[in-house]
Amino acid sequence: MENKVIYEKDLNLEATELRLGLPGTKKPEKQAPPSLKTSNKRALPDMNEESGSGNNSSVSDDGKSDRETAPAPKAQVVGWPPVRSFRKSCFQPKKTEAEEGRVYLKVSMDGAPYLRKIDLKVYKGYPELLKALEEMFKFSVGQYSEREGYNGSEYAPTYEDKDGDWMLVGDVPWDMFISSCKRLRIMKGSEARGLGCFL
Amino acid sequence: MSEDRNEMPEPEVDTRRREIAGVLTGEFQSPSPDQVLENVLENVLLFLTSRRDRNAVSLVCKSWYRAEALTRSDLFIGNCYAVSPRRAIERFRRVRSVVLKGKPRFADFNLMPPNWGAYFTPWVTAMATSYPWLEKVYLKRMFVTDRDLELLAQSFPAFKELVLVCCDGFGTSGLAGIASKCRQLRVLDLIEDEVADDEVDWISCFPESGTCLESLIFDCIECPINFEALERLVARSPSLRKLRLNRYVSIGQLYRLMIRAPQLTHLGSGSFSSSDIVAQGDQEPDYISAFAACRSLVCLSGFREIIPDYLPAIYPVCANLTSLNFSYANINTEQLKSVICHCHKLQIFWVLDSVCDEGLQAVAATCKELRELRVFPIDAREDSEGPVSEVGLQAISEGCRKLQSILYFCQRMTNAAVIAMSKNCSDLVVFRLCIMGRHRPDHITGEPMDEGFGAIVMNCKKLTRLAISGLLTDKAFSYIGKYGKLVRTLSVAFAGDSDMGLKYVLEGCPKLQKLEIRDSPFGDAALRSGLHHYYNMRFLWMSSCRLSRQGCEEIARAMPGLVVEVIRNENEEDKDGFEILYMYRSLERPRIDAPEFVTIL
Numbered sequence: 001m002e003n004k005v006i007y008e009k010d011l012n013l014e015a016t017e018l019r020l021g022l023p024g025t026k027k028p029e030k031q032a033p034p035s036l037k038t039s040n041k042r043a044l045p046d047m048n049e050e051s052g053s054g055n056n057s058s059v060s061d062d063g064k065s066d067r068e069t070a071p072a073p074k075a076q077v078v079g080w081p082p083v084r085s086f087r088k089s090c091f092q093p094k095k096t097e098a099e100e101g102r103v104y105l106k107v108s109m110d111g112a113p114y115l116r117k118i119d120l121k122v123y124k125g126y127p128e129l130l131k132a133l134e135e136m137f138k139f140s141v142g143q144y145s146e147r148e149g150y151n152g153s154e155y156a157p158t159y160e161d162k163d164g165d166w167m168l169v170g171d172v173p174w175d176m177f178i179s180s181c182k183r184l185r186i187m188k189g190s191e192a193r194g195l196g197c198f199l
Numbered sequence: 200m201s202e203d204r205n206e207m208p209e210p211e212v213d214t215r216r217r218e219i220a221g222v223l224t225g226e227f228q229s230p231s232p233d234q235v236l237e238n239v240l241e242n243v244l245l246f247l248t249s250r251r252d253r254n255a256v257s258l259v260c261k262s263w264y265r266a267e268a269l270t271r272s273d274l275f276i277g278n279c280y281a282v283s284p285r286r287a288i289e290r291f292r293r294v295r296s297v298v299l300k301g302k303p304r305f306a307d308f309n310l311m312p313p314n315w316g317a318y319f320t321p322w323v324t325a326m327a328t329s330y331p332w333l334e335k336v337y338l339k340r341m342f343v344t345d346r347d348l349e350l351l352a353q354s355f356p357a358f359k360e361l362v363l364v365c366c367d368g369f370g371t372s373g374l375a376g377i378a379s380k381c382r383q384l385r386v387l388d389l390i391e392d393e394v395a396d397d398e399v400d401w402i403s404c405f406p407e408s409g410t411c412l413e414s415l416i417f418d419c420i421e422c423p424i425n426f427e428a429l430e431r432l433v434a435r436s437p438s439l440r441k442l443r444l445n446r447y448v449s450i451g452q453l454y455r456l457m458i459r460a461p462q463l464t465h466l467g468s469g470s471f472s473s474s475d476i477v478a479q480g481d482q483e484p485d486y487i488s489a490f491a492a493c494r495s496l497v498c499l500s501g502f503r504e505i506i507p508d509y510l511p512a513i514y515p516v517c518a519n520l521t522s523l524n525f526s527y528a529n530i531n532t533e534q535l536k537s538v539i540c541h542c543h544k545l546q547i548f549w550v551l552d553s554v555c556d557e558g559l560q561a562v563a564a565t566c567k568e569l570r571e572l573r574v575f576p577i578d579a580r581e582d583s584e585g586p587v588s589e590v591g592l593q594a595i596s597e598g599c600r601k602l603q604s605i606l607y608f609c610q611r612m613t614n615a616a617v618i619a620m621s622k623n624c625s626d627l628v629v630f631r632l633c634i635m636g637r638h639r640p641d642h643i644t645g646e647p648m649d650e651g652f653g654a655i656v657m658n659c660k661k662l663t664r665l666a667i668s669g670l671l672t673d674k675a676f677s678y679i680g681k682y683g684k685l686v687r688t689l690s691v692a693f694a695g696d697s698d699m700g701l702k703y704v705l706e707g708c709p710k711l712q713k714l715e716i717r718d719s720p721f722g723d724a725a726l727r728s729g730l731h732h733y734y735n736m737r738f739l740w741m742s743s744c745r746l747s748r749q750g751c752e753e754i755a756r757a758m759p760g761l762v763v764e765v766i767r768n769e770n771e772e773d774k775d776g777f778e779i780l781y782m783y784r785s786l787e788r789p790r791i792d793a794p795e796f797v798t799i800l
Contacts, residue, residue, distance in 0.1 A: 076580060079308030079717070080692065081608060081635040083579040086391065086419070090503075090527060091577050 103178060109137045109155075110188040120181065125174050133157060137186060144170050156187045237266055244270040269293060276300065277737050279317055279341065280762065281785045284325035296335035296360075297326065303740050303781060304690075305715050306340065307365060310742055311766065311779065314794050319343040319368075327354035335360040335386075342366070345373035345397075352380035360386035370395030371422065378404035385438070388416040396422035403428040407435075414441035418467045418501060423447040433459050440495075443467025446503035449474040450486065450512075457489040466493070468501030471509055471528075486512035500524035500549075507534045517541035521568075524549040526575045532558040539565055549573040552587040552608065559591035563598025571604040571629075581636050585610025589617075589642075596620035604629035611642040612669060617651030621658040630655050631666035637693040637718075640670040647671055653678030656686070663710075666690035676700035680707025691716040698725035705729035715740040723750025726780075730754070733761055738783040748800075751780055755800035762789050763800040 103120040116136055123129040130141050142153030149168055150156050157169040159181045166185070169177070230238070244267055247253055257267040272295040276282060279301045288294075301317025319341045326333060333355040343366050351358070358381045371394065377387065378401050402425050405412070410432070417424075424447060433439060433456050440463060444453065448469030457463070486509065490496070496516045505528045518541050525535070526549040535554040539545075545566045550558070552574055559574070572595060574587055588611040595602065596616070602624040612634050620627070632652075640647055648669035656662060656679050663685050667675065671694035679686065680703030687710050695701070701721040704711065705728050714736065722745035733739065733754075748765065755763040766779040777798070789799040 077637070077718075079305070079310040080637070081576065081579050081581065081633055082305075082308050082690075082692070083576065083608070084307050084391065085309060086393075087526075087575060088579045091529065 105181065105183050107133065107136070107184040107186070109139075109186040110191075112137065118184075120178050126170050126177075130157065130169070133184070133186065139186070146171070154189055157184065158187050159184050233262070237262055240266040241270050248273065250275050272296065274298065278783050278785075279322070280787070280790050281737075281783060283787045284322045286786060288325055288329045292329070293332075294330050295332060296337070297322075297330075297333065298337040298339075299341060300339045301342065302340035303715065303738055304340075304713075305717065305740055305742065310717065312768070312794075312796055315766070315797065316790065316792055316794070317341045318792060319347045323347045323350050323354075327351075331355065332357050334358060335362075337362040337364075338366055339364040340366065342368040343373070344368050345370060345376070348373035349376045352376045355381075357383055359383050360388075362386065362388040362390070363392050364388075364390045365392065367393035370397040371399040371401045371420070372397040375399045375401040375404040378402070379406075382406060383411060385411050386414040387412070388414055388441075389419055390416060392419050394420045394422075398422075400425045400428065402432060405432050409435045409437075411438055412436040413438045414465075415439065416441060416443040416467065418443040418445050418469075418503075420445045426452050430455055430459065436460075439463065441465035441498075443500060444469035446470040446501075450506075450509055451484060454484040454486055454489050457493060461492040462495060463493055464495045465498040465522075466496055466501070468499065470504040471502045472504045472506040487515060491515035494519075496520070498522040498524075498547075502528035505529065507531075510534055510538060513538065514541060518543060520545055522547040525554075526551055526573065529553055529577060531555070532561075536561045542566060544568055547571045549575070551575050551577045552585070553577045555586040556588055556591040556594070559587060560594040560598075563594040566599060567601070569595075569599040569602055572599070572602065573606040574608055575606075576608040576635065579608070579635070583610065583635070585635070589613040589615070592616045593619050596623040600624060601626060603627060606631040606633075606666075608633045608635060610635055610639075612639075612648065612651070613641045613643050614646060614648060614651035614654075615641075615643075617648070618654040621651075621654040625659060626661060627655070627659040628661050629664040630659065630662060631664070631690070632668055633666065634669040638670045639668075647675070649675040649678065653682070656682040660685075662686060664688040667694060668692060669694075672696050673700040673703070676703040680704050683708050685710055687711065688713040689715070691719055693718045695719045695721065698722055698728075701725035702728040705732055709735075711735075712737045714738075716742070716744060718743045720745050723747055723753070726750055726754060730757055733758055733782070734784050736784065738781065740779065740781050742779040744780075746780055748777065751782075752800050754782070760784055760786075764793070765798050765800060767796045767798070 104117050105120055106115050107118055108115045118132065118136070120129070123132065126144075130144075134140055139155050140153055141155060141157055142150045144150055158166050159169055159177070160183045161167050161180045162182065169184070172180075240263065244253075244256065247256065247270075250273065253267055253271055257264045268290050269292065271291050272293060274287060274291055274294045274296065275298045276287065277300050279299050299319070299322060302311065302315060305311065306315065317340060319338060327350055331354070334357050336351065336358075337360075341363075343363065348369055351361070361377060361381075361384070369392075374387075374389075374394070377384065412432075415432075415436075424445065426448065429448075430452075433442070439460055442456070442460065442463055443465070444456070444467050446469060448456075450469070450471050450473055453469050453471070457466070490512055493516060497519055499513065499516065499520055499522070502525060507530055510530070517538060520542050521544055523542060523545055524547075529551060531553060532555045535550070535558040539558075539561050542548075542565060546568050548562060548566065548569060548571070550562075550573070562569070562572075574591070576583065576585075578584065587607075587609050589609075592607060592609075592612070593616040595605075596619045600623055602620075603626050605620075605624075605627070606629075609632075612632065617632065620630075634648070641651070648667075648671055652665075652667050652671070652675050656665070662683065665679070665683065665686055665688070667679075667690070673696045676695060676699070679689070683689075683704075684707075686708050689704065689708070689711065691714075698721055700719070701716070702725050704714070705725070709732075711732065712735070717740075721741065726741075726746060727750075729739070751763055751765055755761065761782050762785045763780070763782040765777040766781060767776065768778045793799060
């Protein structure tokens with residue numbers, strides 16, 4: 001019988017193939033993308049792998065060039081998509097700040113010509129923070145006590161909290177400090193003494 | 200009448216001297232017919248404002264060239280390196296307003312290493328002595344320092360307008376100088392600049408006795424401002440019509456400003472959220488009334504950290520709005536619908552794709568007057584979700600027939616929708632489609648996007664600006680070359696198969712002025728095919744393509760009027776390798792302010 005012959009000639013395995021695509025959609029074939037220039041050092045490792053074959057046949061004769069988009073999220077290419085970085089960053093920090101946990105703060109020191117910035121999340125507690133500040137600005141804070149503040153130094157580390165008040169660093173628990181601290185200032189001399197620091 | 204003035208030294212000066220001398224001694228000599236004609240011409244040319252018309256006038260003959268040069272008051276320089284300050288000033292002596300553009304656009308996307316150039320300093324230094332009556336300066340993508348601003352503020356007593364777009368290099372201390380010294384200042388517009396926080400209260404620096412401010416735009420400034428000083432400033436600026444606040448101004452503060460300035464026509468609403476948590480029972484200001492009182496408001500933007508609950512406050516102004524910028528407002532479909540249904544007069548609309556296709560359908564249903572649409576991605580990555588698609592584009596094309604300009608970011612697109620837009624929106628002048636996944640085909644047919652873009656160039660007869668994306672073969676470029684006869688600006692990324700693509704464009708598009716290409720397989724042969732045209736272009740940018748240094752050197756040799764820059768990635772160790780070719784016509788010798796990673800061939 002004709003039908004039987006046809007059946008035998010063309011097993012039509014595709015029709016019986018089990019796959020997850022919708023019926024009627026063609027199975028995407030993996031094809032190399034048009035091979036790109038050789039000197040794009042900013043390209044990602046996976047891009048370079050794909051373009052190794054130098055195959056320009058992404059436009060085949062029948063014009064159907066299906067490409068399987070990479071299942072894993074691609075690392076980003078510089079400057080793509082062409083959205084100014086200001087716009088890109090407007091919506092990301094809200095998400096990623098919690099993940100990356102970066103809290104950059106300005107630190108000023110009385111008498112120093114310019115300010116510095118530090119990432120609070122890098123430190124696990126006050127001792128680390130104070131040590132880093134001491135190294136950064138080349139001074140020493142002296143000894144902290146709850147009653148007397150910082151003893152033995154003409155400097156006092158202070159911070160501005162959410163309400164705009166200047167507080168002495170060290171009074172509140174570390175986690176509370178991180179969430180309420182907006183900027184740091186290392187006060188010097190008589191002002192510092194007012195915060196309970198006795199020389 | 201051809202005139203050769205070479206025989207007569209400085210005729211106009213001599214004639215004027217004679218006239219004056221004649222008047223003084225009583226022997227008035229009538230001016231020569233040539234002089235009369237030149238005087239008449241100057242008076243007529245005063246009315247000619249279009250720079251293209253003026254350029255044509257200046258080519259008629261020498262006397263027309265001179266008359267035009269004397270009467271041009273608006274100087275436009277599209278590439279600050281195409282001409283030197285000295286040359287510009289020598290030709291045009293009576294300039295009141297200057298437009299200067301610097302870096303190429305792809306520098307916005309971190310493709311160019313910093314410190315490439317485009318310094319304002321040599322310009323402001325030269326103008327300070329030569330243009331004492333300068334009133335307006337407009338800079339785009341220039342590097343401007345605080346000292347430049349200080350010099351500007353000191354040198355021009357009649358200075359009225361400063362507009363800085365996508366500039367950097369200055370901070371709030373430079374602004375303080377402008378505010379305090381430019382007593383006639385009407386316009387201070389800072390748009391998408393990077394402004395350093397020098398911790399200077401520049402808002403307080405404006406004259407205490409009242410200002411002539413008409414426009415104050417500072418929404419790009421990423422540091423707090425002195426709000427009380429701003430409130431007082433608004434109160435003593437009766438001419439203020441445009442005010443765009445940065446995100447450090449809360450909605451409560453916005454309210455206080457609005458009730459002081461109900462005459463505003465353009466408002467940038469700041470953060471549009473409250474800085475504190477408002478407890479139940481707290482008295483919130485009547486935001487709706489404040490908006491209702493602004494009867495002249497036609498342009499609304501801001502919403503930088505919007506709390507959508509506050510959105511109903513703007514309902515009273517929606518019916519009058521011609522421009523609405525929601526591109527920083529993270530709102531969903533329903534929230535957009537509640538606003539857009541009132542915006543019948545809207546002509547310009549910028550929005551985030553968080554509103555989804557359905558939001559765009561709502562726009563299409565109401566905004567029949569829409570001329571410009573921009574849809575930005577809230578998640579600007581290649582593999583993000585992509586809440587808008589061909590569905591939104593199709594809807595817009597059907598509802599907004601008067602559309603002239605579109606910028607559309609998406610993850611999925613079809614040729615059919617693009618073709619539909621080409622047919623429905625025949626007035627399109629600007630078509631920029633960015634399919635964020637590189638090399639993405641039509642997601643329904645699997646075909647390249649050639650036919651869609653082909654239809655755009657074919658059907659949109661007024662098209663001057665085009666940006667293409669998605670999977671594209673040389674065929675797309677052949678369409679552009681064949682039909683894109685008015686195209687002036689073309690942006691290409693990750694497209695094409697071979698040199699033919701670029702050849703089609705360079706040979707087919709006579710009006711092409713700005714061509715920016717990245718990551719496409721075009722090589723030296725393609726570059727050569729544009730030799731006949733490069734002097735007509737403002738610039739060509741090609742990065743991460745298939746060019747070789749020899750190929751670029753060939754061009755540089757063949758075209759002495761071009762400056763050919765090859766720019767290395769800063770980490771690049773191979774001194775011959777380069778990332779970027781940036782070339783432009785110039786009347787000058789190559790610039791001397793280029794950094795080390797730039798080689799001028």
